[in-house]
Amino acid sequence: MKRSIETLKENLMKIRTGRAHTGLLEHITVDYYGCPTPISQVAQLGLADARTITVQPWEKKMVAVVEKAIRNSDLGLNRLAKSFAFRCHPLTEERRRDLTKVVRSEGEETKVAIRNLRRDANNKVAALVKEKEISEDDERRSNTEIQKLTDKYIGEVDKLIAEKEKEIMTV
Template sequence: MTTKDIYSQSEHHMKRSIETLKENLMKIRTGRAHTGLLEHITVDYYGCPTPISQVAQLGLADARTITVQPWEKKMVAVVEKAIRNSDLGLNPATSGEVIRVPMPPLTEERRRDLTKVVRSEGEETKVAIRNLRRDANNKVAALVKEKGISEDDERRSNTEIQKLTDKYIGEVDKLIAEKEKEIMTV
């Protein structure tokens, strides 16, 4: 394994950490409706847990209402129950074959709680990125020990890995700031 391999492997894992953070932030509810809010909900489809987006069409009726239209008529009750039982605290209403999911407005206290959750998610991602940096630096140190690279190469590699870490930590900070702003906007 070369230092380039270690660097590219670390970069790949750091990108995955950022993607995971984006997915987790998408699940955190703001005052506005968006279909991504329901995408992690699974529905019992003929005995098999299936994502809601594979059994129904998700759409927006307006800024505060998500519409869910199951492709099969008998799935309406199942989908409605799955949304109601999710951890999102939503109360869907069925009218015919369309399920309407109104987004209740957030209170100031709830907004503050959500920003704490967002910061916590960001901190967990930062810790994961720092752990990836540590692992990469340990691999480089092992190469030095095996006489695979010189100590100068080790310092250069550690500097490059630190720059990569700083870049992704900055990206986490940016994502967290955007989400906090989105949550606090009334």
């Protein structure tokens, strides 16, 4: 369940909010001599200001390849004129609403994963009862504990989703 929460956090970081951060580019891969490579391994990523990401490839040959990968990523980043920096544009109200839908669906996927883990744990406990390794009282206690854990992690998902939605809707 903790891994599900960590995965959700990583996925939410990739959702753009109008502010620049290097995490926006983490999932982009470039063709590095025929091998798909994460952009962070072929270039230095940094922030010039709150809305500008700087990308400095370590090899001159890679400048065009990195620029093409960023352009094709559909992140809505534009290259600034004389430098190798990209500017994040402010989001429109319609785009903000679309992003909140994406955030909610990410949260729902995480909740489903947590519920599936609960089901698997309950099935294992039921199998132990069937094999007479634990009593029915132990089964009830275990199911209660499993439900408490599930509620705790689903509450954490709800909290993360609410924070991200607030961040997206803030102009």
